[in-house]
Amino acid sequence: MPIAVVLTALLVSCAAPEAPFDEAGAIERGQGIARAAFEQLFTRVRMKMEAEGPSAAVAHCAVVALPLVDSLAAVHGVRIKRSSDRLRAPHDAPDDDEQRRLDEVLALLAGGARPADLPPQALVLGDSIAFYQPILINQPGCLKCHGTPGVEVDSTTMEVLARTYPGDAATGYALGDFRGLWSIRWKR
Numbered sequence: 001m002p003i004a005v006v007l008t009a010l011l012v013s014c015a016a017p018e019a020p021f022d023e024a025g026a027i028e029r030g031q032g033i034a035r036a037a038f039e040q041l042f043t044r045v046r047m048k049m050e051a052e053g054p055s056a057a058v059a060h061c062a063v064v065a066l067p068l069v070d071s072l073a074a075v076h077g078v079r080i081k082r083s084s085d086r087l088r089a090p091h092d093a094p095d096d097d098e099q100r101r102l103d104e105v106l107a108l109l110a111g112g113a114r115p116a117d118l119p120p121q122a123l124v125l126g127d128s129i130a131f132y133q134p135i136l137i138n139q140p141g142c143l144k145c146h147g148t149p150g151v152e153v154d155s156t157t158m159e160v161l162a163r164t165y166p167g168d169a170a171t172g173y174a175l176g177d178f179r180g181l182w183s184i185r186w187k188r
Contacts, residue, residue: 021129021188026122030131034182037072037080038135041065046141054144054153055160061145062164066091077186082135084180088161088170097125098183101132105178115178124188133182137173146173 044064049057066089073080083094085102094102105118120133137143143152145161149171153161161168173179 021124023122026129026131027120029186030122030133030182030184031120033072033076033078033080033184034131034133037069037182040068040072042139044068049141049144053156055157058145058157058160058164062089065089079183079185081183082180083183084135084170086169086172086180088165088168090167092180094181094183097130098132098181101181101183105134105181109178115176118178125185127188128185129188131182131184133184135179135182137175137177137179140175142179143173143175146170146179148172148174 041061045057045061048060069080069082081092081098083092083098083102085094085106087093101121108118109115115134115136118134120131122129122131124130137146145153145157147153149158153171158171161171170179
């Protein structure tokens with residue numbers, strides 16, 4: 001037997017076995033990170049909205065949301081993203097795996113599932129863990145930027161949305177609606 005084959009076999013047999021996938025642990029970790037990200041974003045947007053109104057909150061969110069999410073991602077050693085089938089910010093466009101999960105969730109909803117009953121999901125994607133958690137419109141304040149134009153979303157806010165997010169498709173929601181997914185990934 002050639003020496004290279006023997007050495008390769010020895011190296012492979014000495015490699016540490018890969019730990020089994022702990023789905024419950026991955027879901028718990030993902031939920032904690034998603035909760036922390038939501039709390040940070042919601043707190044900042046709510047404060048701005050209370051101080052200056054929804055149009056100022058939209059402008060503020062456009063500037064602080066991505067750096068805030070990126071800083072939390074760095075702290076946790078993950079990638080954090082919010083994605084949706086109805087985008088506001090182009091950088092939130094789903095990748096292929098996120099699109100697959102979005103399609104699964106949308107099919108569940110079309111089949112009669114209630115948004116509040118959608119479970120989080122964690123799975124192995126190559127050398128990474130992918131965590132997906134539904135984002136729901138659960139706060140009445142969310143409707144000031146994501147509700148129905150001319151009803152919950154005033155004309156000034158619509159103007160800021162149009163200027164800040166050309167092609168925005170993230171309005172027209174009602175309380176309890178599915179808004180999108182938290183997508184959090186980390187190395188396995």
